[in-house]
Amino acid sequence: MKLPDLTELALRNLRESLLRNSLTTVGISVGVASLVAMLSLGIGLQQMASRRLVKSGLFDTIIVSSRREMRGMDREEERNGPIFGESRILDEAARQEIERIPNVSEAYPDIRFATELRFEDKPHLTMVTALPLSARSNDAFDGMQGSFFTSDSAPEAILQKSFAEELLGKTPPLGAPEPNVKELAQPLLGKELVMHFAQRGPTPAAGGDSETGDVAGASYSVVSREQKLKIVGVSDQDPESMRGASRAKVFLPLKLAEDLHVMLPTDLREISRASDQAVYSSISVRVKNPAKIQAVEDAIKKMGFTTFSIADASRGLRQFFGVLYSFLGIFGSLALIVASIGIVNTLVMAILERRREIGIMKAIGASDGDVRRLFFAEAGAMGVLGGILGVLFGWAIGQAINFGTNIYLKRQSLPPENFWAVPWWLVAFAIGFAFLVSLVSGLYPAGRAAKLDPVQALRYE
Amino acid sequence: MTTAPVISSARATVAIRSENLCRHYHMGENVIRAVDGISLEVPSGEFLALLGSSGSGKSSMLNLIAGLDRPTSGSVFVQDRDLAKLSREDLAKYRLHVVGMVFQSFNLIASMTVMENVELPMRFAEIDRGQRQTLAREALERVGLRGRIDHRPSELSGGEQQRTALARALINRPKLLLADEPTGNLDSRTGTEIMDMLREFNRELGMTVVMVTHERALAEKYAERMVFLADGKLVEDRPNGPTMSAGGVS
Numbered sequence: 001m002k003l004p005d006l007t008e009l010a011l012r013n014l015r016e017s018l019l020r021n022s023l024t025t026v027g028i029s030v031g032v033a034s035l036v037a038m039l040s041l042g043i044g045l046q047q048m049a050s051r052r053l054v055k056s057g058l059f060d061t062i063i064v065s066s067r068r069e070m071r072g073m074d075r076e077e078e079r080n081g082p083i084f085g086e087s088r089i090l091d092e093a094a095r096q097e098i099e100r101i102p103n104v105s106e107a108y109p110d111i112r113f114a115t116e117l118r119f120e121d122k123p124h125l126t127m128v129t130a131l132p133l134s135a136r137s138n139d140a141f142d143g144m145q146g147s148f149f150t151s152d153s154a155p156e157a158i159l160q161k162s163f164a165e166e167l168l169g170k171t172p173p174l175g176a177p178e179p180n181v182k183e184l185a186q187p188l189l190g191k192e193l194v195m196h197f198a199q200r201g202p203t204p205a206a207g208g209d210s211e212t213g214d215v216a217g218a219s220y221s222v223v224s225r226e227q228k229l230k231i232v233g234v235s236d237q238d239p240e241s242m243r244g245a246s247r248a249k250v251f252l253p254l255k256l257a258e259d260l261h262v263m264l265p266t267d268l269r270e271i272s273r274a275s276d277q278a279v280y281s282s283i284s285v286r287v288k289n290p291a292k293i294q295a296v297e298d299a300i301k302k303m304g305f306t307t308f309s310i311a312d313a314s315r316g317l318r319q320f321f322g323v324l325y326s327f328l329g330i331f332g333s334l335a336l337i338v339a340s341i342g343i344v345n346t347l348v349m350a351i352l353e354r355r356r357e358i359g360i361m362k363a364i365g366a367s368d369g370d371v372r373r374l375f376f377a378e379a380g381a382m383g384v385l386g387g388i389l390g391v392l393f394g395w396a397i398g399q400a401i402n403f404g405t406n407i408y409l410k411r412q413s414l415p416p417e418n419f420w421a422v423p424w425w426l427v428a429f430a431i432g433f434a435f436l437v438s439l440v441s442g443l444y445p446a447g448r449a450a451k452l453d454p455v456q457a458l459r460y461e
Numbered sequence: 462m463t464t465a466p467v468i469s470s471a472r473a474t475v476a477i478r479s480e481n482l483c484r485h486y487h488m489g490e491n492v493i494r495a496v497d498g499i500s501l502e503v504p505s506g507e508f509l510a511l512l513g514s515s516g517s518g519k520s521s522m523l524n525l526i527a528g529l530d531r532p533t534s535g536s537v538f539v540q541d542r543d544l545a546k547l548s549r550e551d552l553a554k555y556r557l558h559v560v561g562m563v564f565q566s567f568n569l570i571a572s573m574t575v576m577e578n579v580e581l582p583m584r585f586a587e588i589d590r591g592q593r594q595t596l597a598r599e600a601l602e603r604v605g606l607r608g609r610i611d612h613r614p615s616e617l618s619g620g621e622q623q624r625t626a627l628a629r630a631l632i633n634r635p636k637l638l639l640a641d642e643p644t645g646n647l648d649s650r651t652g653t654e655i656m657d658m659l660r661e662f663n664r665e666l667g668m669t670v671v672m673v674t675h676e677r678a679l680a681e682k683y684a685e686r687m688v689f690l691a692d693g694k695l696v697e698d699r700p701n702g703p704t705m706s707a708g709g710v711s
Contacts, residue, residue: 001585005584009584012572016572356568360568360569360570363529363556363564363568364556364557364562364581364582365554365558365585365586366553367549367550367553368549368553370585454529458529458564458568
């Protein structure tokens with residue numbers, strides 16, 4: 001029998017016992033809905049977690065340092081990698097090369113130094129770092145008071161909340177509630193900070209002295225300088241949480257920091273090297289897509305540098321979600337398996353009821369295969385219809401839960417979130433899976449119908 | 462009473478030939494010999510009546526010829542095809558293309574319209590919808606049911622249902638028309654209509670007709686030859702009256 005005829009006959013037969021077949025189809029759709037609901041919850045949670053993590057700037061950032069910086073740390077790379085003397089220097093050329101790696105959105109030097117900042121003539125020693133303008137999207141600045149830098153070279157500073165507390169002398173004792181960032185920012189915004197720092201400049205003697213064996217460009221002067229900074233923002237959260245002890249509490253625009261030529265610890269170490277290129281202790285590399293972080297990391301490692309990212313943690317996260325999917329999928333499938341027993345039951349009942357009809361079909365020329373395919377088509381049609389209905393149910397459940405949760409979040413003054421996501425592949429998978437389960441359920445009834453003895457079947461009243 | 466089963470055929474070809482055909486059923490320890498060693502030859506184009514009382518084995522014999530059942534022993538050849546040796550798949554093809562069947566209880570599919578019932582064998586034969594509908598209309602016209610094509614069997618009289626079944630049996634142009642008590646559920650006038658049609662198909666389309674009946678009068682009126690069965694055995698085989706053109710008792 002041709003497929004269109006088969007489909008037509010199958011649908012006609014399903015219509016004949018409309019109530020029973022509808023109930024079976026609803027059973028399948030409930031199974032599919034539970035599968036879709038479970039999996040889309042898993043997917044939604046993963047997407048939410050990824051969104052959060054990407055926004056945190058942790059998952060799309062690789063910190064690159066020269067192996068020279070890692071000396072003595074007994075890391076695996078040090079033992080297995082190129083020996084110290086041969087490793088590459090992290091200079092401007094290397095930075096540009098890294099920036100050209102596919103999927104890298106930017107690579108900027110980590111300018112990070114401890115220095116003295118004066119506020120209302122009181123000195124405060126702290127760690128300062130430079131941020132590119134792209135850091136504005138980092139969710140650490142979501143709850144910031146004030147504004148982000150007006151430009152890449154503006155003499156402005158953003159303070160971390162704990163430094164603001166220090167400036168105002170409001171550091172809370174341990175265990176006490178932290179002061180509100182709004183209250184902290186109010187007296188500080190628009191005020192001036194004076195930063196004292198050591199500036200590196202070329203020496204008049206540059207060019208070399210043959211008697212002492214100086215290398216060209218390998219000497220410089222250090223001058224004490226001051227830079228006035230306007231406080232434009234106070235950040236509630238800490239964008240540098242992955243840096244540990246070296247995390248900065250004051251942030252400057254990147255270009256400004258570069259132009260200041262602050263003397264960095266690496267400058268001393270690189271003094272023996274004849275080069276007029278800037279040398280960095282580390283570079284922050286941001287990738288366009290966190291999924292590509294491993295490829296970018298590998299490419300940088302191949303260049304001879306040491307890298308660090310939280311990709312390892314994200315791998316763990318992916319693994320966690322993989323396990324979560326399996327569990328949610330198994331629980332979701334249970335309902336579908338129960339529904340598949342419904343299909344077997346419905347079709348076995350149909351064989352009993354249509355025994356004579358099967359006999360007639362065989363008497364007028366239907367082969368075993370025709371009868372088998374007809375029952376398969378009926379099972380498959382119930383599966384596909386149940387699958388489509390189930391996806392719609394599942395989607396509706398998801399919308400309802402999103403809606404309900406967001407009402408709750410709104411009451412808690414939290415931003416709305418989508419916990420639920422039904423991607424197209426899940427829709428296709430759910431319908432396909434329902435179809436497959438239905439066909440498997442149809443195996444036994446279809447086989448039984450095909451093997452019916454026509455003489456016996458025709459005698460059946 | 463003559464019991465010799467051997468038929469001398471004057472016709473060119475033999476449509477059906479059975480050799481010592483047996484169909485035995487086991488009911489617990491008892492063996493029911495529904496068909497018990499029947500040898501028979503039916504020439505092409507003959508109208509044969511299988512007569513006998515209830516339980517004589519005539520329907521079992523018809524089922525064996527129809528390829529709905531398989532013999533316990535012996536063989537049945539239809540157009541030189543040994544049905545016992547055909548696979549289930551080939552037997553289905555045989556029923557589809559070689560045999561048309563009409564039953565006492567009409568055996569129409571209740572959920573289908575007259576048109577769909579008649580079309581059904583052509584769906585199994587994978588004939589296109591357009592051609593299917595043309596042929597079905599022609600067949601229904603032939604049995605006088607043109608105006609009833611969209612009715613369901615339950616909306617038809619017994620005679621109309623049997624005519625629908627006849628149209629369905631004709632649709633794949635079979636060589637062999639097998640009828641199992643075709644007038645059993647009909648009044649005598651309608652029964653006569655149906656029998657007239659069977660004779661028409663036999664004469665005009667050259668179909669070999671084997672009809673099972675317990676009504677001797679009907680057989681005498683329409684059949685060319687009458688074969689009597691009792692307890693699964695052939696007890697009498699004789700030509701029928703002046704219309705007889707072939708077959709005979711040796």
